[in-house]
Amino acid sequence: xWVELSLAAACLQTARNALARSLAGTLSPVLISWARFAFxxxxxxxxxxxxxxxxxxxxxxxxxxxCCLATALAQLLGNVALVSAFRRASFAESIxxxxxxxxxxxxxxxxxFAEHPSALGWLGVAACGAGVMVMNLGRSxxxxxxxxxxxxxxxxxLSLACGLLLVLASFALKEANAQYALANPRVGEGRFExxxxxLFHTTWMEVVILTAWLVGRRDGQxxxxxxxxRRMACIGATGFAASLGWFWAFSLTLVAYVKAVGQVxxxxxxxxxxxxxxxxxxxxxxxxxxLVVAGIALVLLR
Numbered sequence: 001x002w003v004e005l006s007l008a009a010a011c012l013q014t015a016r017n018a019l020a021r022s023l024a025g026t027l028s029p030v031l032i033s034w035a036r037f038a039f040x041x042x043x044x045x046x047x048x049x050x051x052x053x054x055x056x057x058x059x060x061x062x063x064x065x066x067c068c069l070a071t072a073l074a075q076l077l078g079n080v081a082l083v084s085a086f087r088r089a090s091f092a093e094s095i096x097x098x099x100x101x102x103x104x105x106x107x108x109x110x111x112x113f114a115e116h117p118s119a120l121g122w123l124g125v126a127a128c129g130a131g132v133m134v135m136n137l138g139r140s141x142x143x144x145x146x147x148x149x150x151x152x153x154x155x156x157x158l159s160l161a162c163g164l165l166l167v168l169a170s171f172a173l174k175e176a177n178a179q180y181a182l183a184n185p186r187v188g189e190g191r192f193e194x195x196x197x198x199l200f201h202t203t204w205m206e207v208v209i210l211t212a213w214l215v216g217r218r219d220g221q222x223x224x225x226x227x228x229x230r231r232m233a234c235i236g237a238t239g240f241a242a243s244l245g246w247f248w249a250f251s252l253t254l255v256a257y258v259k260a261v262g263q264v265x266x267x268x269x270x271x272x273x274x275x276x277x278x279x280x281x282x283x284x285x286x287x288x289x290x291l292v293v294a295g296i297a298l299v300l301l302r
Contacts, residue, residue, distance in 0.1 A: 001190075002252040002257070005248050006245065006249045006257075006258045006261035008242075008245050009243075009244075009249065010242075010261065010262045010263075010264045011264075012239075012242035012245065013238075013239075013265055014095075014269060015238045016239045017082070018091070018276070019231055019234050019235045020036065020083050020086065021083075021091050022231065023228060023231060023235075024087050027221075027228065029080045029081075029084040029087070030080055030221070031224065031225075032235070033080045033210060034207070034211065035225070035228075035235050035236060036235050037203050037206040037207045037210065037239070038210075038236065039232050039233050039239075040236045040239045044200040044203050044240060044244075045200065047196050047200065047244075058183075058193070058197055059184055060180075060183070060197075061180075063179045064176055064179040064180050064198075064201075067173070067176035067179055067198075068173075068201040068202045069205055070168075070169075070172040071172040071176060072202045072206045073209075074165045074169035074172060075165070075169040075202065076206045076209065076210060078161075078162045078163075078164075078166045079162075081159070081165065082094060082098055082158070082159065082162040085155045088154045089155025089156060089158075089159065090277075091272060091279060092269050092272075092273035092274070092285070093155065093156070093159070093285065094155065094159045095159075095265060095266055095270075096269065096270070096292055097132065097156055097160055097163065098166070099263055099265060099292075099296065100128055100160065100163045100296070101259060102256070102259045102260065102263065102300060103124070104167045105167050105256055105259060106124075106125065107125075121298065121301075123298055124295045124297065124300075126295070127291055127292075127294055127295030127298060128292050131289070131290070131293075131295055132288065134287050134288030135288030135292070170246075170258075171255060173202065173247055174255055176198045177191060177247070177251040178251075180194040180197050180198060181194050190252075191248070192248060194251055195244060196247075198247055199240075199243055199244055203243075246258065263296050263297075266289070267293070270286075
């Protein structure tokens with residue numbers, strides 16, 4: 001079941017990112033991120049309320065809430081970084097670069113979890129690095145000549161930061177699911193309840209943090225909500241469905257497996273960039289995109 005969940009989540013996340021990209025030139029990255037979580041919260045609240053009526057009130061341990069907080073911080077920072085990247089780089093470039101998270105997963109696993117990639121895995125890491133340089137060569141901006149291959153502008157750096165933050169969020173939420181199941185033995189192998197509770201508590205923490213930030217700045221950003229609430233509601237709905245899919249899938253299998261299937265998002269993003277956003281640079285970047293996707297596949301085959 002985790003394969004179907006991961007595929008559905010990747011498609012829904014592509015739709016959510018496309019909606020966020022459409023607002024990137026109008027609203028701030030923080031407000032767009034706030035919309036994703038604030039309009040997600042009613043759905044996740046209804047879900048856990050229904051579960052509580054069916055199975056009773058859950059036990060919430062401190063380790064579970066701590067893991068939810070870690071997930072919330074990493075996820076909201078990653079989302080802000082990605083939306084900021086949309087304002088500085090093409091949609092396809094932003095998505096493909098942030099999908100390098102699977103390479104970060106391999107590196108973090110090797111450094112901290114004794115998961116050492118094979119020679120094939122390291123070859124994939126090298127292919128991904130080469131792909132990023134080839135993508136840079138296909139861009140119209142940057143230094144002239146070969147130096148452009150090694151030029152990472154703000155948009156590329158933000159996309160890479162997003163990928164790293166999402167890897168940290170993935171490991172934190174997987175641990176949150178495990179802590180919830182430990183505190184609530186009634187949770188079965190399907191672990192749907194654990195995924196729903198992790199999503200709800202992560203989301204309300206994100207809403208509180210971002211609302212406090214927006215109110216504290218006193219720059220009137222929340223006044224833009226009435227004019228854009230319909231698109232924000234769509235971002236929240238697709239974000240809720242995608243997050244529930246990811247959270248549930250992470251609770252059923254290894255993070256690396258879920259991220260493997262999730263790479264379909266990169267291909268969907270390239271299609272949207274070419275045929276919806278009409279981003280001309282993408283045609284010149286296709287060889288680099290191909291190298292990155294091939295490198296990701298090699299890392300996963302390890």
